[in-house]
Amino acid sequence: MLELRLVQGSLLKKVLEAIKDLVNDANFDCSSTGFSLQAMDSSHVALVALLLRSEGFEHYRCDRNISMGMNLNNMSKMLKCAGNDDIITIKADDGSDTVTFMFESPTQDKIADFEMKLMDIDSEHLGIPEAEYHAIVRMPSSEFARICKDLSSIGDTVVISVSKEGVKFSTRGDIGTANIVCRQNTTVDKPEEATVIEMNEPVSLTFALRYMNSFTKATPLSSSVTISLSNELPVVVEYKIAEMGYIRFYLAPKIEEDEDETKPQV
Amino acid sequence: MLELRLVQGSLLKKVLEAIKDLVNDANFDCSSTGFSLQAMDSSHVALVALLLRSEGFEHYRCDRNISMGMNLNNMSKMLKCAGNDDIITIKADDGSDTVTFMFESPTQDKIADFEMKLMDIDSEHLGIPEAEYHAIVRMPSSEFARICKDLSSIGDTVVISVSKEGVKFSTRGDIGTANIVCRQNTTVDKPEEATVIEMNEPVSLTFALRYMNSFTKATPLSSSVTISLSNELPVVVEYKIAEMGYIRFYLAPKIEEDEDETKPQV
DNA sequence: CTGAACCGGT
DNA sequence: ACCGGTTCAG
16 A cells, blocks of 8 residues: 655656656656656666655655556646645555545645556666766756757757866857856855856766756756766766655766767767 | 957847848948948848947957858847846957857856857948938837737738828728827827827828838837838838947838739839 | 746747 | 747746
8 A cells, every 4th residue: 555645746746747758658666765766768868767755745655665657648647637736645555557646735625536547667777876976066957957958059969068167068050159158156145046066077078958958847846956977977967856855867978079960879 | 350248238139039030141240330230131122220339339349340241040049048138249350250159147157159150141231321201200119019010910011101190000901991090199208108200291101011010020129119201212110229229120112002912012 | 037827839 | 849929926
């Protein structure tokens, strides 16, 4: 028996908005620790990892570990039926092949339940090793989203370089080139507006903007984003989810900056 | 060497929004006087003239006259990457076949540079004679835009007539006719809300609404617009650009008000 | 001016 | 699904 009550239901709505365009079907794994998901995107290039810790739920009951395969598009359709202030409860009976989402309006005068069929999904749960990163950049998530969007009007890939000067986002396309440099800036009113650059070693890596722009769908989840970079390692783009966990996107760098931009490389 | 620093970068963004749909490619001419452009629209019917005087720039360095051919669509793409309160600097080295747009965020913690290829464009720089106009109408630009939009849902051409009564905008179409009369009105809170009609002689001219509606893309540049009319002369629709200059659109009147509305006449 | 919500178009 | 434009509130 599984029953997870999330007071801030809008979090779950935003999580689905953030990943449903990237991943079609995925297993949600539920254990006493929390509610989590790990999945490759449909073209098998990027990886999404979500964690919502059990402590972030008002009630958290999960009698035994369970993996629930869901079609994220359908799940998102159902969650769209929840109000932004609704309390969302996720329920599943042992051995059942369905999951139920229950939405309670804040005033308790509307209660909805939506039942969705589960599906069997081959999950290849990768152990993601904790790595040391050459550089970690934290910046306002809206600024990162704006930069990725702007650059994709010029080119298809972005080179992210971290040096003492700051972090530089560069692209090149038919109509010209673009470079955007953000300097460290901690003298701001609110800590989430800061740009903080931790650099152990300079690093410069190339990524497909298409995926970066997908990742920025998670912007509503957090006002800041953390970008962790190491040569040869996938970049990690992380949005913290207040009090609960995180959503992380992994994307392997393009090995060479060649002119053939069309086929993403793993 | 050319280096023009414009503190209110949004002006340049708005200028491009105003002309990029009318003109594909154009030469920007830079001299010690200012930064200017003159170009026919792609169907060779209307003419755009832009002037940004050097005094309006924070720094203005232009060692020698230079004409820079730009694709306005590409230029507009790049300027869209500037924030609305960014400072924009236009740079070009002597003999270079590129131009660089530099965007500085107000807080200086983000600096972007966009480099764009220049192109060779045959420019037919017309001397536009200063003319005496039979009538000059100044009115709120938003009102003029609204009138042109409204009339184009009825007909394809507008007859603009100035008499002692005021200025009348008329159209006729399959579904009926429309006349909008604006009287002089100077008793307003703000001078830019006034409608001022200077008439030496009554005048009545017919224009294609399609072009008028293009011209009103410049509405964000100025709260008022000036329409100068003389029989047989192209109308001038002018938006002043605060402290810097203007953008003017010229359009020849249609000679007769015939029923064939489809083909614009020069 | 930014952010969110909404809308229509493509 | 994405994008641009618009609007409204903060």
